[in-house]
Amino acid sequence: MANDLEPTLVNLDPSGSEAQQGCAPALPANSAEKANMIIHYYRGEIGRMTSWRDRIDRTSNWSMTVVAGLLSVSLSTPTSHHGVVLFAMLLISVFLLIEARRYRFFDVYRARVRQLERHYFAQALCPQAELNTNWAEAIAASLRKPVFLIEYHEALFRRIRRNYGWMYLILLMAWGLKISSPKLQPDGQPIEFVSSFQQLVANAHLGPIHGAIILIAVGLFYTALLGAVLYRDPDDGEFAHGEVHV
Numbered sequence: 001m002a003n004d005l006e007p008t009l010v011n012l013d014p015s016g017s018e019a020q021q022g023c024a025p026a027l028p029a030n031s032a033e034k035a036n037m038i039i040h041y042y043r044g045e046i047g048r049m050t051s052w053r054d055r056i057d058r059t060s061n062w063s064m065t066v067v068a069g070l071l072s073v074s075l076s077t078p079t080s081h082h083g084v085v086l087f088a089m090l091l092i093s094v095f096l097l098i099e100a101r102r103y104r105f106f107d108v109y110r111a112r113v114r115q116l117e118r119h120y121f122a123q124a125l126c127p128q129a130e131l132n133t134n135w136a137e138a139i140a141a142s143l144r145k146p147v148f149l150i151e152y153h154e155a156l157f158r159r160i161r162r163n164y165g166w167m168y169l170i171l172l173m174a175w176g177l178k179i180s181s182p183k184l185q186p187d188g189q190p191i192e193f194v195s196s197f198q199q200l201v202a203n204a205h206l207g208p209i210h211g212a213i214i215l216i217a218v219g220l221f222y223t224a225l226l227g228a229v230l231y232r233d234p235d236d237g238e239f240a241h242g243e244v245h246v
Contacts, residue, residue: 038120045113052106053246059099060163063092067167071174082178083206086214089171089221096164100155104148106246111149115139157228162246165229172222179203179211 028034070088074080119135122128150158160168179200181193194200204211 038116042113042116042121045109045116049106049109049113052102052109055102056099056106056246059095059102063095063099063164063167066091066095067171071170074174074178080178082175082204085171085175085178086206086218089168089175092164092167092171096156096159099159100152103155103159103246104150104152107149107155108142108146110246112139112142154233157231158233160225160228165225168222168225172218175218 028037067088070084070091074082074084074088115135115138179194180203194203201211201215204214206214
């Protein structure tokens with residue numbers, strides 16, 4: 001009876017078997033457990049990818065809202081300064097920088113998802129000759145040490161080609177309209193357009209900054225945007241596998 005009341009001693013030695021079992025969860029021991037683990041991991045990565053995609057769409061929506069709002073302010077009244085359109089260009093540039101950073105995170109999780117879809121689920125549905133036998137090793141390396149897969153400037157160029165190039169084009173057209181027709185429909189009077197380049201430069205003045213400097217700065221900025229639009233990513237990564245890309 002006395003032996004039943006004695007406390008049970010637990011092996012607290014770090015080298016003991018109970019301590020080793022409590023350090024980490026057991027790894028999958030058979031193919032069924034591994035398949036179950038991969039399915040749950042895939043759903044988790046889908047959730048993270050969707051979350052970052054939602055953040056990307058959110059900045060794009062903010063940019064379109066800013067463009068629509070400031071254009072309505074600029075074009076609704078003839079006395080509105082053309083600097084409002086330049087301010088809209090500056091604002092959506094800030095959104096573009098934020099979105100490019102978010103896109104780099106999204107691209108990491110998208111690449112993991114596509115690895116699983118291309119090399120595991122597609123093979124399970126319709127087995128074909130495997131081109132990359134170490135796909136699981138690539139995912140494991142990314143999980144141990146996550147790194148960005150594209151450079152920041154490449155993310156910028158992609159977002160400009162997808163969405164922001166059109167917004168910048170609309171703003172350029174509105175800005176050109178403002179500086180070329182400063183008296184756009186004032187009080188129902190006929191539209192007046194500039195008749196010389198000197199008048200265009202004068203209308204482009206922005207406070208103490210000369211209009212010629214503004215024209216040159218906008219021209220250089222849009223030349224850089226054109227270069228970004230014409231730039232083409234190398235056919236590697238996900239661009240080498242299919243045409244559906246963000």
